[in-house]
Amino acid sequence: MESNTNLIEKLPDVSLHCISTPDSEPMLIRFLSGLEESVSVTCHPCALPGERGVGGGEALWRYKTQLMIEASTPVARERQNNASAGEKEIFVIFSDIDIALYRPIRQILPDLMAECDLCFQREWLWENRQANIGFIVFRRTAAVKAFWREVLQRIEAEGLWDQEVVNHLIRDDAFLQRIGLRTGLLPPSFWAYSHGALPSAPCVLHHANCAGSFNRKWAQLSTYRPLFEPVSTVTRRAFETISRQFFDHIWLCGKLGRRTPLGSLAFSADGRLSTQFGKFDIERATVTEQHIVLHRAGEKLFCVLEEFYVDRHRGRMLCVGRLCPMDYIAAPRRQGYFWLSADLDVEGSAAASSKLEISHKI
Numbered sequence: 001m002e003s004n005t006n007l008i009e010k011l012p013d014v015s016l017h018c019i020s021t022p023d024s025e026p027m028l029i030r031f032l033s034g035l036e037e038s039v040s041v042t043c044h045p046c047a048l049p050g051e052r053g054v055g056g057g058e059a060l061w062r063y064k065t066q067l068m069i070e071a072s073t074p075v076a077r078e079r080q081n082n083a084s085a086g087e088k089e090i091f092v093i094f095s096d097i098d099i100a101l102y103r104p105i106r107q108i109l110p111d112l113m114a115e116c117d118l119c120f121q122r123e124w125l126w127e128n129r130q131a132n133i134g135f136i137v138f139r140r141t142a143a144v145k146a147f148w149r150e151v152l153q154r155i156e157a158e159g160l161w162d163q164e165v166v167n168h169l170i171r172d173d174a175f176l177q178r179i180g181l182r183t184g185l186l187p188p189s190f191w192a193y194s195h196g197a198l199p200s201a202p203c204v205l206h207h208a209n210c211a212g213s214f215n216r217k218w219a220q221l222s223t224y225r226p227l228f229e230p231v232s233t234v235t236r237r238a239f240e241t242i243s244r245q246f247f248d249h250i251w252l253c254g255k256l257g258r259r260t261p262l263g264s265l266a267f268s269a270d271g272r273l274s275t276q277f278g279k280f281d282i283e284r285a286t287v288t289e290q291h292i293v294l295h296r297a298g299e300k301l302f303c304v305l306e307e308f309y310v311d312r313h314r315g316r317m318l319c320v321g322r323l324c325p326m327d328y329i330a331a332p333r334r335q336g337y338f339w340l341s342a343d344l345d346v347e348g349s350a351a352a353s354s355k356l357e358i359s360h361k362i
Contacts, residue, residue: 011106012089014039015070016099019064021047023259027097027338029318030221033238033309034101034205038091041313058155061162065152068094068136072144079082083151089113089139096134098208098217102228105204113137116184118144120166121207125188125195132192133163134207143181152173191228192222203228214257218337222307238308241344242317243287247350249342250275256262256320265340292319294338300326315344318336 016039020028032041038353044067046060048225071092089111113119118138138144147169154165162248169175170183180225188199192207208217244320247267255259263278283297306319323335 011038011090012109013040013093014038014090014109015042015071015104016093016095017042017044017067018095019044019046019067020097021045023257024097024214024321025341026254026256026318027217027340028273029309029311029316030218030309031095031097031099031101031313032311032313032316033318034234035313036104036106037080037312038106058159061155062152064094065148065155068138069145069152072138072140072148074142074145075140088122092138092140094136094138096207098211098214098221099135100206100221100225100228101207102206102230103202103204108204109137112186112189113139117141117182118147119184119194120170121187121190123167124187125197128185129167131163131167131170131185132194132207132209133166134192134209135186135190135205137186142177142331145180146220150179172211184269198227202230202312215337218256228284238310238317239290241310242308242319243292245283245317245342245345246287246292247271248345251340251342253278253280253338253340256325256339264333291321296326300324305338305340310344311313312344316345317342 010321016035018028018031018041020043022045028043034152035041044063044166046063065166071094075090089110091113093105119136120133121135123130123132151162151165152159154168155162176183187201188195188197189198189201189204190207191203191205193210204227206221208220211217211220212269247269250264250266252261252264263276263280265273265280265282268274271286273280273282273284276282280301280302281296282294284295286293288293290306294302294305295306296302303321303323305319307320309320311317319340320337321343323338324337
């Protein structure tokens with residue numbers, strides 16, 4: 001039997017690219033908290049003012065496709081042809097961040113990509129050639145690069161939605177044969193809300209599509225999380241890490257879906273609010289066995305933080321909870337999400353700086 005070290009050494013090299021906007025930081029932390037630390041990450045910040053439209057709008061379609069053209073630039077032939085050279089395979093993932101990852105990906109990619117060079121998440125279960133481009137896996141080959149160049153050309157010439165162009169091209173057998181590209185769809189365990197039926201196999205990831213706002217996407221991910229998360233120890237470890245560091249940090253805070261943060265705050269060792277930038281109806285914080293509670297003056301609650309995420313790729317931590325109304329009779333049935341984020345101490349992010357790349361292209 002092979003040792004764990006030998007098995008790890010045989011796993012492919014995997015790099016993940018994602019795009020984030022300033023208001024998506026909580027979603028980005030949540031997404032990266034589920035990604036295995038051995039996968040390298042490149043975050044591409046992008047400003048998208050105004051209305052964004054389907055798939056983020058045309059500016060994002062072009063930007064994303066340009067990034068995939070760059071990411072698919074072929075590597076040296078001897079590295080890509082691992083079957084003869086004995087080298088590791090190289091895979092690139094391009095992912096939206098409204099996704100929760102539940103199981104390791106590196107070890108399953110070689111089998112999934114055995115007959116494909118470019119593979120997409122499914123849009124629906126009843127259509128075998130309908131892709132959702134929220135999660136894409138590909139090899140770095142000339143054929144893959146030619147595919148994304150064609151996508152970009154059609155976006156620029158006709159103003160078509162990038163996903164619409166992709167679905168047209170993967171049905172164009174003559175085009176695929178001409179550029180020599182093998183395409184496919186990932187199994188239903190790479191689940192999206194648009195699939196409808198729950199996956200029969202353990203869920204690898206959940207893409208919160210068919211939801212128009214960050215609040216709705218977050219609610220969808222949190223609703224399905226108990227069904228898909230393999231063990232609760234991940235959540236418990238995140239809570240323990242954050243609760244140990246909670247009173248030693250300045251926390252950036254805001255409401256989910258708001259374009260800019262509300263401000264920042266900090267708490268002293270006895271739980272009292274000690275520092276704040278911005279105006280908050282918060283007096284103190286307490287840590288229970290599973291939650292962090294933010295109290296208003298008196299006995300009323302401001303927020304119960306009940307979701308905890310640690311992004312070790314970038315050295316960030318996040319707490320999220322529903323805001324508590326002052327008056328349960330007059331208040332809307334559902335309150336928004338309140339979040340706190342801060343840098344993770346070295347104990348949790350020693351390797352982050354050596355693996356993370358950040359692109360500053362806009």
